[in-house]
Amino acid sequence: MEEQQERRNAGEKEGDQPSRNSGQTGPEPKEHRTSIVEMSDKVMKNWIQSLQKARERTQSQTQWPRIPRVPQILRRTQDFNKFYEPRVISFGPYHHGKPDLHPEEMIKPLYAEQFLADSNQDIKDLYTKIGSNIKAVRDCYDSISTKEYDDEALAWMMLLDGCSLLQIIRETDTSNVLAYHQRCLVKLDLFLLENQLPFGVLKLIFEGAKFNDGPSMEEKIKKFVTDTGRPTGIHLEEENEEPSHLLDLFRSALLGRFKMIRRSQPEQEQQPEKKGKSSSRQGEDRGSCCPWKKGIWKSFRNIKELKAAGIHLQLNRTSSLRDISFNSHFFYGCLKLPPIIIDGFTKPKFLNIVAYEMCPEAPNDYAVTSYISFLYELIDQADDVKELRSNHILYNCLGSDEEVAKIFNEIANDFVNPDAYGDVKARIQEHYDKRVNTWMAQALHDHFSTPWTIMTFIAAVLVLFLTAVQTYCALPGN
Secondary structure, three states: OHHHHHHHHHHHHHHOOOOOOOOOOOOOOHHHHHHHHHHHHHHHHHHHHHHHHHHHHHHOOOOOOOOOOOOHHHHOOOOHHHHHOOOOOOOOOOOOOOHHHHHHHOOHHHHHHHHHHHHOOOHHHHHHHHHOOHHHHHHHOOHHHHOOOOHHHHHHHHHHHHHHHHHHHHOOOOOOOOOHHHHHHHHHHOOOHHHOOOHHHHHHHHOOOOOOOOOOHHHHHHHHHHOOOOOOOOOOEEEOOOOOOHHHHHHHHHEOEEEOOOOOOHHHOOOOOOOOOOOOOOOOEOOOOOHHHHOOOOOOOOHHHHHHOOEEEEEOOOOEOOOOEEEEEOOEEEEEEOOEEEOOOHHHHHHHHHHHHOOOOOOOOOHHHHHHHHHHHHOOOHHHHHHHHHOOOEEEOOOOHHHHHHHHHHHHHHOOOOOOEHHHHHHHHHHHOOHHHHHHHHHHHHHOOOHHHHHHHHHHHHHHHHHHHHHHHHOOOO
C-alpha cells in the first residue's frame, strides 16, 4: 500500500496535476485546449463551405432549365432499368455509349441526314450555333456525366441527337429505318426523364428549318405530344411558358395546357416555377402528405364502396387531369373525373413524370403525382376499373381490367401522396359518412336497377292509385 501511494504521488508531481482519484481539480492541459480550438475552426470552415455549395446548387440559374436524373429513392426500386432507361436509342449524355444500345444508335446519322436535307440547313452552321451555347448545355446536365466529353464532342452529341430526335418526330408512323415494334419503343424512349435533350437545343436546330411542304416543326411536336396517351378532340390551352424538354411538354399536355414554343434567344426564356418558391396559381390545394393531420380520415377504399353510398361517376369533358370535382345533392353524389387512356406504356410514362415532379427542377405542384394517388385510392380491383370504363372515363387498351388495377397499385407504392385533392376527399367522406345515403342508394339499387323493376314499381303505384279512386267512388254519396 505504501509503495502504491508513493508511485501515485510521484505521478502527480511529474505531471504537475492531481490524479483522477485524488479528488482535486486543476487546469486542463494546454495541448488539449489547443486541439479543440483548431478542430472548431476546421469544423466551422467545412460547415460554411458546405452551405455555400448547397446554395450554389439550389439557387443557381442556368441559361436553360436543368435535366435531372431520377432521384436516388427511386433508383433502388425493382425493375428500374425497365422503366427508367432507354431500350432502343439514347439521347443526351446520361446513357450515351451503352453497349446494349449500340446497334440502334447507328441509325442516328441516317435520321440526322434526312432532317438536314428536309429542313434545308447546313450541318456546319448548326454545329456552330450549338457550340456557341455549349456552356448552357453543360449546365443542363449532371457534371459527372459530361466531364468525359470535351466541348466539341458534347456539341456533336447534341447536334446528332437533336437532328435524329426531330426527324423521328416528323416521321413517327412512316419510318422505313425502324421496324414497327422499334418505333413504339422509341416513342417511349423520348419521354424518359434521363433521356431528354434541352428544348433550347432543339429550338436552335429547328428554328431555322425551311421545309418545302407539310406542317412546321412546332406543329409536328405539338401533334406528337398531344396524341400520346390523350383522347382525341381535347382542346389544350396555350401557356406562356417555355418547356424544359419533351417530358415537361408531355406533362403540361396531360394537365390541359401546351407550353408555347417561342422563337427567342435562350437568355430571354422564362424559367418555370421551381420548388421552394411561392406559387401564385389559384385553386390548388397541395395539402399535406398526412391528411389525417388536417382532420380528414378516408374510410372508403374503392369505387364500389362509393357506389354503395350513392356516389356515381361522371365524365368531365375537359383536357386536364386536374379537373376532379365532387358535388352532393341530398342522397345523390357525383364525382367527375377527366378521361384517360391506359396502354402498355402508361406505367413507365407516369413513373418518369412522377420522378420529374420529385426533382427541384420541376414545377411546384405535383399535379400528375396527385392524380395518380387519387386514382390509386379509388381503384382496388377489376370491378372499379369496370365502373370507370362503363362511364367512359378510362379507355383500357390493355384488354384486362385486372392489369389496369395492378398498374395503379404498383405505381403508387413508391412515392408519398401529396394529397392535392384533400378538399374533394373531405366532401366525399362527408357524403359517405351519412348512413341514410347508403340506405337510399341500396334501396334504389335493389328496386330500380333495371327497366323491369322500374316498370313494376310504376305499375304497382298505378294499381294503388286506381284502387283508391275506385274505393272513393264506391262510397255512399259519391
